[in-house]
Amino acid sequence: DALLGCHRSYRSRPTHGIGKFKYLLPKEVPKRKKEKVQMKEISAGTEYQYGDINIQMTSYDLCLVEHFAQYVHRLCNRLSIRVNESYAMPTKTNEVLFLEERGSKMQLDAVLTTHQRVVQIRGLSSTFAPILLEVIQSNQPEGVHLLMKQHTEADFKSRLKSRPELEELLAEMS
Amino acid sequence: AESTTPESVSPQALCYFSSCSSWLPPRVPPRGSHWQSSLLECRTSLPVRAQPKKKKKVDVKKEQAQKERMKKKLRKLEKAAPELIPIEDFIPPLKYSESNRVRSLPSLSPEESERRVLLLKKWCFFKQKQDEAEKKAIKALVESQQEALQELRLESEELYQAAILRDEGLFPFERDGPTHTPPLPGYDPPEGKCIDITKVYTQ
Numbered sequence: 001d002a003l004l005g006c007h008r009s010y011r012s013r014p015t016h017g018i019g020k021f022k023y024l025l026p027k028e029v030p031k032r033k034k035e036k037v038q039m040k041e042i043s044a045g046t047e048y049q050y051g052d053i054n055i056q057m058t059s060y061d062l063c064l065v066e067h068f069a070q071y072v073h074r075l076c077n078r079l080s081i082r083v084n085e086s087y088a089m090p091t092k093t094n095e096v097l098f099l100e101e102r103g104s105k106m107q108l109d110a111v112l113t114t115h116q117r118v119v120q121i122r123g124l125s126s127t128f129a130p131i132l133l134e135v136i137q138s139n140q141p142e143g144v145h146l147l148m149k150q151h152t153e154a155d156f157k158s159r160l161k162s163r164p165e166l167e168e169l170l171a172e173m174s
Numbered sequence: 175a176e177s178t179t180p181e182s183v184s185p186q187a188l189c190y191f192s193s194c195s196s197w198l199p200p201r202v203p204p205r206g207s208h209w210q211s212s213l214l215e216c217r218t219s220l221p222v223r224a225q226p227k228k229k230k231k232v233d234v235k236k237e238q239a240q241k242e243r244m245k246k247k248l249r250k251l252e253k254a255a256p257e258l259i260p261i262e263d264f265i266p267p268l269k270y271s272e273s274n275r276v277r278s279l280p281s282l283s284p285e286e287s288e289r290r291v292l293l294l295k296k297w298c299f300f301k302q303k304q305d306e307a308e309k310k311a312i313k314a315l316v317e318s319q320q321e322a323l324q325e326l327r328l329e330s331e332e333l334y335q336a337a338i339l340r341d342e343g344l345f346p347f348e349r350d351g352p353t354h355t356p357p358l359p360g361y362d363p364p365e366g367k368c369i370d371i372t373k374v375y376t377q
Contacts, residue, residue, distance in 0.1 A: 088264070146348070173244060
């Protein structure tokens with residue numbers, strides 16, 4: 001096997017590099033592996049700075065909440081506040097039924113979809129936080145519910161699909 | 175459920191029968207004995223008095239094998255990365271992609287298009303003024319805040335340090351958006367309920 005495995009090509013000889021062909025083929029782009037969804041580290045922040053903060057905007061109106069999220073994102077960019085992520089939470093659908101005046105039957109009134117957008121910021125200084133809050137509040141459109149809270153692992157987990165089989169197995173094991 | 179055919183009735187089960195009257199010939203019906211209820215599986219039967227002791231070694235091995243299988247399954251499931259729930263907002267509904275309808279807009283007169291362009295310019299100018307005013311306001315706020323902190327520092331160092339610290343009570347902060355009209359006094363909403371029909375995705 002050692003005899004078969006060696007490729008001896010003297011660099012001085014004219015036969016050097018004989019048999020090479022890869023340089024003739026077009027360059028292959030390396031295949032990108034699917035990026036695994038992993039939770040990024042949640043920073044706690046120092047005494048003078050807040051850690052990861054989620055600005056969650058919820059509304060029934062999709063366009064309004066999208067535009068407001070874009071506005072908040074651009075505002076943070078302009079004020080040089082680091083924006084970690086800007087994502088959308090899964091949509092929730094609600095069926096609203098109301099009781100008819102004369103009758104016991106529930107009648108379908110509407111099907112409402114609740115949309116939520118999240119802008120995650122990091123390193124907000126304690127002196128600037130009230131100013132930012134003031135600006136966002138003054139530009140809050142009607143019908144958009146604003147919520148600002150610290151980012152936790154539970155928030156991240158709520159974005160992932162539930163795995164009932166894994167949970168069952170874990171419950172069985174323990 | 176295991177069908178209790180004569181072949182599947184285990185030799186163990188056969189020796190459970192205490193009285194000959196209850197023992198049925200193998201060719202007949204599914205129910206082996208009156209001790210064996212049809213709901214239970216073949217091997218499980220109602221407690222019989224003369225039950226020979228089960229061999230412990232076989233059980234332990236079976237349990238170990240079962241545990242190994244479960245562990246393997248767990249490892250396989252855990253290897254698969256968790257997926258994000260797909261967001262329905264970003265997936266256009268199929269009905270809009272199937273039809274090839276095209277909207278035919280009426281052509282605009284030059285005066286109309288002129289008017290629209292001028293309106294757009296006025297709007298841009300208005301928004302620019304608004305944006306500039308906002309930037310100015312933020313700048314003024316920051317400056318006044320810094321000035322106040324400077325003065326406080328000159329007054330007393332410890333108060334300044336306490337003022338710089340972050341406010342733990344600030345978050346979580348919640349606020350509802352402003353409403354178009356104030357709430358009607360004495361409004362009696364109809365009774366009803368909300369049902370959550372969000373699609374649940376599982377991996």
